[in-house]
Amino acid sequence: MKDQFQYILPLAINIIRYFLFAGIPFLIFYIKFPDFFKKNKIQSRFAKRKDFIREILHSTQTTFILAGVGLLMMKTPLIEYTQVYFNISDQPLAWIPVSLILALVLHDTFFYWMHRLIHHPLLFKRIHLVHHKSVNPSPWTSYSFHILEAILESLVAPIILLLIPMHPIALLLFALSSFIINVYGHLGYEIAPKWLRHSLFFEILNTSTHHNYHHEKFNGNYGLYFRIWDRIMKTEHPDYVMQYDLIQKRRFGDDHQSKYNWKIGALFLFIVSISLVNIKAKSPSSIEGKWKDEKTGGIISIYEEDGLYFGQLLGADKAEHNQKIKEKGKIFILKNFKKESDTKYCCGTIFQPLEKRTVKGTLVLEEENKLKINGKYAGFTGSRIWKRM
Ligand SMILES: [Zn+2]
Numbered sequence: 001m002k003d004q005f006q007y008i009l010p011l012a013i014n015i016i017r018y019f020l021f022a023g024i025p026f027l028i029f030y031i032k033f034p035d036f037f038k039k040n041k042i043q044s045r046f047a048k049r050k051d052f053i054r055e056i057l058h059s060t061q062t063t064f065i066l067a068g069v070g071l072l073m074m075k076t077p078l079i080e081y082t083q084v085y086f087n088i089s090d091q092p093l094a095w096i097p098v099s100l101i102l103a104l105v106l107h108d109t110f111f112y113w114m115h116r117l118i119h120h121p122l123l124f125k126r127i128h129l130v131h132h133k134s135v136n137p138s139p140w141t142s143y144s145f146h147i148l149e150a151i152l153e154s155l156v157a158p159i160i161l162l163l164i165p166m167h168p169i170a171l172l173l174f175a176l177s178s179f180i181i182n183v184y185g186h187l188g189y190e191i192a193p194k195w196l197r198h199s200l201f202f203e204i205l206n207t208s209t210h211h212n213y214h215h216e217k218f219n220g221n222y223g224l225y226f227r228i229w230d231r232i233m234k235t236e237h238p239d240y241v242m243q244y245d246l247i248q249k250r251r252f253g254d255d256h257q258s259k260y261n262w263k264i265g266a267l268f269l270f271i272v273s274i275s276l277v278n279i280k281a282k283s284p285s286s287i288e289g290k291w292k293d294e295k296t297g298g299i300i301s302i303y304e305e306d307g308l309y310f311g312q313l314l315g316a317d318k319a320e321h322n323q324k325i326k327e328k329g330k331i332f333i334l335k336n337f338k339k340e341s342d343t344k345y346c347c348g349t350i351f352q353p354l355e356k357r358t359v360k361g362t363l364v365l366e367e368e369n370k371l372k373i374n375g376k377y378a379g380f381t382g383s384r385i386w387k388r389m
Pocket residue numbers: 115119128132214218
């Protein structure tokens with residue numbers, strides 16, 4: 001039962017995410033308070049009920065595909081090829097927000113080029129037309145894709161998982177923020193605050209008006225989260241900023257263009273620099289992280305707890321060994337090592353799972369990415385080399 005649950009859970013999360021995060025804005029902007037938000041509406045007319053039904057059906061299909069790809073990457077041996085780490089101390093804490101931003105940048109880059117590809121006349125009708133049937137998008141449009149586009153969209157998951165070391169918390173934040181920005185892009189209403197226009201963020205980020213224009217005009221404005229690729233490739237619609245200003249003028253009146261706001265941009269840059277310094281400061285001379293035993297293929301995660309270092313076996317090269325590790329639960333290869341110097345750790349025990357014995361030993365960080373494991377057993381000494389992953 002527990003096994004089935006862990007497969008159903010990602011699907012349930014995907015479905016709930018869609019209906020909750022698209023449903024609540026729909027309820028607010030389209031059912032309860034459309035008059036209140038009248039000035040925010042980007043296109044004056046409303047989409048029809050049949051549009052919403054079509055969008056919901058296609059989006060439900062997309063959530064199944066996204067959940068399927070997620071399961072394939074996280075619940076099969078493919079996880080070995082990903083950079084996912086489960087011990088939060090394997091990376092500095094600041095890596096969580098930094099990896100989240102990197103994942104959004106990578107997703108935006110993947111999306112921009114994939115999006116331009118499916119706008120090619122040979123592919124547009126066959127793949128992308130379903131999404132563009134929503135000329136006047138609503139929150140329900142967010143995942144309204146043809147099945148082939150849903151598969152293409154889902155490819156971003158393996159790309160991110162293979163390239164960026166991410167903790168499940170960062171993955172969850174990515175899944176949520178990605179979808180919330182997506183819903184904002186299809187909201188049909190501009191809700192950006194007044195200060196955005198003259199801040200660094202306006203130069204970088206997409207707005208709801210930006211993506212709405214893509215749906216209305218069918219081309220230009222291909223980016224997902226950021227304006228960067230559209231600006232570099234000169235695919236941004238020349239009227240976009242003017243359109244945005246018109247809507248904001250309708251909302252805020254003549255003083256809709258507040259003065260240049262450098263404070264928020266500066267604060268953001270300050271936080272990012274502190275995070276990067278923090279990451280750089282922690283990485284040298286720490287044995288924490290993922291290691292691979294070159295000889296046995298074992299993958300070990302080393303982490304620190306109350307001043308002692310432990311190494312937990314995460315997996316192995318051979319499927320039969322992996323099965324055993326799964327059955328046994330937590331297997332600790334290293335226990336209770338103390339740091340003697342930046343490169344030497346002592347007085348702990350080493351468990352050798354193949355021989356089923358525990359020996360005393362020391363660890364020497366010979367190079368940044370090379371750890372020597374020295375074991376003593378019945379008067380004999382032996383050593384192994386682990387490489388950082
Ligand atoms: Zn498009």
